[in-house]
Amino acid sequence: MLILECPYCGVVADETDLHGGGEAHLKRFGPGSSDEDFQTYLFHRANPKGVHFERWRHVSGCGKWFHAARNTMTLEVYGTYSAQTYEPPKAIINAVIKKHPEWEGYK
Amino acid sequence: MSNAVSALQGASFDGYCKVEEAGLVGMITLRGDLSSAGVAKAVKAATGAAMPGQGEITEGAKGRAGWMSPDELLLIVDHAKAADFVAAASKSLAKEHALVVNVSDARAVYRVTGDAVREVLAKLSPADTAAMVPGQIRRTRIAQIPAAFYLTDEKTAELICFRSVAQYAFDILKDAAMSGGEVGV
Ligand SMILES: [Zn+2]
Numbered sequence: 001m002l003i004l005e006c007p008y009c010g011v012v013a014d015e016t017d018l019h020g021g022g023e024a025h026l027k028r029f030g031p032g033s034s035d036e037d038f039q040t041y042l043f044h045r046a047n048p049k050g051v052h053f054e055r056w057r058h059v060s061g062c063g064k065w066f067h068a069a070r071n072t073m074t075l076e077v078y079g080t081y082s083a084q085t086y087e088p089p090k091a092i093i094n095a096v097i098k099k100h101p102e103w104e105g106y107k
Numbered sequence: 108m109s110n111a112v113s114a115l116q117g118a119s120f121d122g123y124c125k126v127e128e129a130g131l132v133g134m135i136t137l138r139g140d141l142s143s144a145g146v147a148k149a150v151k152a153a154t155g156a157a158m159p160g161q162g163e164i165t166e167g168a169k170g171r172a173g174w175m176s177p178d179e180l181l182l183i184v185d186h187a188k189a190a191d192f193v194a195a196a197s198k199s200l201a202k203e204h205a206l207v208v209n210v211s212d213a214r215a216v217y218r219v220t221g222d223a224v225r226e227v228l229a230k231l232s233p234a235d236t237a238a239m240v241p242g243q244i245r246r247t248r249i250a251q252i253p254a255a256f257y258l259t260d261e262k263t264a265e266l267i268c269f270r271s272v273a274q275y276a277f278d279i280l281k282d283a284a285m286s287g288g289e290v291g292v
Binding site for chain 1: 162163175176177179187235245246247248253254
């Protein structure tokens, strides 16, 4: 069972209290973008075996969206953080690097 | 106005814990900047309670104030006075980015009493009810529906859900509290 701490409530919620929102930190390509960019934005998602950044919603709690950094293979959670950011905060990156010095990095 | 009735009109069940529908309960949703003095004042005026911190529910002479999210509170008051409180708070918060709505008749409230009240809730919800103490409120789910609950003392919990699922909530609470269903026997 995946357990994440909602950064807004401080509640430690299991995944039945949450709703997954897929890959985090996507850059939106909307009207006026190239077909290729638009296609990539709509359909292409990272599917790593390892460190992954995701969006989650505390759906039966506060209702807010937040971000989580976790490992898709071990289910280890490196941390959760606010939705109001374009990229993972330094503390989260450091938590990942501490566990996986060989990690290729975000992006 | 027609005569207001609660969803299950005080239905009750005796198991190893008692489950009662709490009847008419006034409930107000207040959304806004929880750090603003105006919001704190409106909370005080409606309930007499202090502003709750994250995950807390406070009690005052006229009601309770529960923290629902970083920008939302639930004020629990006398059903007959809810409309007046909404009118007063809407007026006092007119200049702020805030929203005050009477949701009393959109909800149902249950009271669960008994020594094993935490066990009854734990059967239905993923919340760590063993760690909960009076003064905390938890928004979560019970079985398949959203719910919020808090302990008023070690043997009493109050649970709020949508009125549209009032019967479902009562049925699963009854099932969880049924005699013979005690945990660890
Ligand atoms: Zn939350």
